[in-house]
Amino acid sequence: MLANIPPTQTVIEIKAPGGPEMLVPATRPVPEPKAGEVLIRIAAAGINRADTLQRMGRYPMPPGATDIPGLECAGTVVKLGADVTAWQPGDQVCALMVGDGYGEYAAVPAGQCLPVPKGVSLVDAGGLPETFCTVWTNVFERLRLQPGEVFLMQGGSSGIGVTAIQLAKAFGAKVLATAGSEEKCQACRDFGADVAINYRREDFVEVGKKFTEGRGVDVILDMVGGDYIPRQIDLLAREGRLGFVALMHGAKVEADFGAIQRKHLTVTGSTLRSRTVAQKSAIVAALREKVWPLWTAGKLRPFTYKTFPLAEAAEAHRLMESSAHIGKIVLVP
Numbered sequence: 001m002l003a004n005i006p007p008t009q010t011v012i013e014i015k016a017p018g019g020p021e022m023l024v025p026a027t028r029p030v031p032e033p034k035a036g037e038v039l040i041r042i043a044a045a046g047i048n049r050a051d052t053l054q055r056m057g058r059y060p061m062p063p064g065a066t067d068i069p070g071l072e073c074a075g076t077v078v079k080l081g082a083d084v085t086a087w088q089p090g091d092q093v094c095a096l097m098v099g100d101g102y103g104e105y106a107a108v109p110a111g112q113c114l115p116v117p118k119g120v121s122l123v124d125a126g127g128l129p130e131t132f133c134t135v136w137t138n139v140f141e142r143l144r145l146q147p148g149e150v151f152l153m154q155g156g157s158s159g160i161g162v163t164a165i166q167l168a169k170a171f172g173a174k175v176l177a178t179a180g181s182e183e184k185c186q187a188c189r190d191f192g193a194d195v196a197i198n199y200r201r202e203d204f205v206e207v208g209k210k211f212t213e214g215r216g217v218d219v220i221l222d223m224v225g226g227d228y229i230p231r232q233i234d235l236l237a238r239e240g241r242l243g244f245v246a247l248m249h250g251a252k253v254e255a256d257f258g259a260i261q262r263k264h265l266t267v268t269g270s271t272l273r274s275r276t277v278a279q280k281s282a283i284v285a286a287l288r289e290k291v292w293p294l295w296t297a298g299k300l301r302p303f304t305y306k307t308f309p310l311a312e313a314a315e316a317h318r319l320m321e322s323s324a325h326i327g328k329i330v331l332v333p
């Protein structure tokens with residue numbers, strides 16, 4: 001155990017469902033790590049779109065989970081629960097969490113921690129686990145993206161988007177990405193996209209078909225849904241795969257399911273937060289083995305857009321809801 005663990009800490013709690021002003025500082029006990037957990041002194045915590053939904057009361061926590069938002073953090077291990085052998089006090093880790101990121105200390109299952117990659121700051125590392133776990137499990141495990149295939153990322157400048165662009169490129173795919181401005185399109189190209197599509201001015205179906213000479217794209221990761229759904233079914237190549245991580249334009253549409261049958265398509269989707277500790281730990285272990293070496297190889301770069309002090313979590317949410325950001329917004333206690 002490292003010295004100087006205080007009995008209480010400052011966290012940001014959601015006073016009531018509503019706007020960013022509902023995020024207010026509060027004092028809570030510093031948790032005791034249970035068996036299999038480590039206590040982390042948080043140096044940085046990534047903000048995720050899901051946090052804004054949780055704040056509005058539209059994404060309730062799983063039963064029995066903490067009410068403090070925050071799906072990821074980076075920091076220093078300061079105390080071990082029973083049976084933890086993988087980490088030592090003093091280790092710098094980043095961690096996938098069910099909540100509690102918006103605080104100074106959090107107890108996290110040891111299997112959901114990753115070493116901070118070499119050359120990456122603690123601040124940048126605080127914004128890595130949620131997007132890397134989401135992209136790995138969806139694009140590579142569920143959608144089985146293969147080298148040489150054509151991948152379309154909808155929302156390419158989001159935290160999820162810049163992660164997916166980098167990983168898809170690193171694993172040998174050709175990458176198309178959509179974004180809502182020229183600046184965001186340039187960012188997608190800077191992160192490795194072969195083609196960036198300004199969806200306000202261009203039709204991604206047309207661009208995707210042109211890029212593949214009419215064949216269609218192999219894999220799409222979507223967070224938009226709604227009217228995008230039939231257009232994506234149209235754009236997919238035979239044996240194509242479509243995965244949803246969000247449905248910002250809505251979940252109910254009319255679509256031609258005959259095309260799914262005719263083209264042998266796979267349509268899937270998932271949520272990360274609802275998975276068990278064992279399932280999350282398996283994703284984290286796969287990341288450590290297959291993706292973390294890419295940091296050392298210089299094939300990935302972090303993507304913090306802006307940091308805010310913990311006490312300014314409301315401002316951080318306002319920025320996320322403005323969609324002006326590219327990459328991650330990170331809270332620093």
Ligand SMILES: NC(=O)c1ccc[n+]([C@@H]2O[C@H](COP(=O)([O-])OP(=O)(O)OC[C@H]3O[C@@H](n4cnc5c(N)ncnc54)[C@H](OP(=O)(O)O)[C@@H]3O)[C@@H](O)[C@H]2O)c1
Nearest residue numbers: 048049134155158159160179180223245246270271272323
């Ligand atoms: N299912 C899961 O396990 C899981 C896990 C993590 C995140 N998510 C979801 O994934 C999404 C991204 O998360 P994040 O934290 O990275 O959020 P974020 O950075 O706020 O990204 C949201 C993005 O959506 C883009 N967008 C909005 N309308 C669009 C459209 N019509 N076409 C293309 N892009 C559009 C916005 O970019 P423009 O300004 O360019 O429109 C923005 O970049 C969120 O909806 C989140 O809830 C799901």
